[in-house]
Amino acid sequence: MLEKDYKLERSDKLTVRGVVQEGFGNYAAFMYRPAVISISRPIIPDYALKVRDIFTKNVQESLDDNEQSGLALSYLTGQKTLLSEEQKRKLRLVGLAHVVVASGYHLSTIVGLAKKMFKKISRFAIFIGSTIMLVAYVSVTGFSPSMARAGLMTFLALWAWYYGRRFHPLRLVLYVAAILLLIDPSYISNLAWQLSFSSYCGIIFLSPTITKFFYGDNKPGYVAGLLIVSFSAQLLCLPITIYSFGEVPLLALVANLLVTPAVPYVMLLTFLLGITRLALFVPLASLLLSFQIHIINTIAAIPWSGFSIPAGNHLVFLLYVPIFAVMAILKRSTRYSFRPSYAKIRP
DSSP states (O other): OOOTTOOOOTTOEEEEESOEEEOOTTOSEEESSOEEEEEEOOSSOOHHHHHHHHHHHHHHHHHOOHHHHHHHHHHHHOOGGGSOHHHHHHHHHTTOGGGGSOOHHHHHHHHHHHHHHHTTTOHHHHHHHHHHHHHHHHHHHOOOHHHHHHHHHHHHHHHHHHTTOOOOHHHHHHHHHHHHHHHOGGGGGOHHHHHHHHHHHIIIIIHHHHHHHHHTTSOOOHHHHHHHHHHHHHHHHHHHHHHHHOEEESSHHHHHHHHGGGHHHHHHHHHHHHHHOOGGGHHHHHHHHHHHHHHHHHHHHSTTSEEEOOTTOGGGGGGHHHHHHHHHHHHHHHTOOOSOOGGGOOO
């Protein structure tokens, strides 16, 4: 048996000994205080992990505040382990747990950046540049279930765009779900995977019909659009969140409206700090992070910001019946079509 001063890293394979017990929640099995017999590491080092560790160290030393650096790095790389348990609890309570999960939002930002960088060269350059940047980002963040969903979905959409096509959103969801479940069937019981798909479906299927219902063919303002997208994602995730955590955030829309607009700027400043360590970026990054943390703490401290109910009750999934009914009514009343309009596709 190994001594307890070993340090585990991503991609390590452990041999452990202990008594396996029945699992709980998303865990298939449970082993209390197992003895680590051996640790094996891949022959080819995980260079992406080393890059992430150097980047993380630069950000932590630049901000010199664990709460701020943990939140900033969680935004950019999805390293939730840098957050304290109290921070995680507050994020769940105010309905902001989704912003610290590296997902499709991050990848769409990367693809948008690649299109701006390579648009003057060629369509092929955009496709290759975007793909390389996607692979690099996923390598750094790790191939988690939520990132697997976002990465595959983004690549397939990018691939279709290159050939001047678009996927019907329902087909894209089904294709990605089927491919990932063939690779690893255990994904279906993974909470992050479930929430990732649920929030995506809310944004893709619910928010357009709400927008069409209230605004017709007009585009809503920034605040209204943000509220609609946030509401749609939260609503589709709500039954899963209640079942898993037993927490119902009542002020999630307020928290999203106040916190999420500054997230892209914090991500940019965090990236610049990680690669340059220039003190020039510290004051603004610290100011934005302090404001966000203050908002999160303030809303979480409000007694009626949320309430708790017993977790693990399967009856909570009956909430999807009225949710899907409303989605069907909205689609029928607005006559919104999810079929892609190829005339709107631009290189």
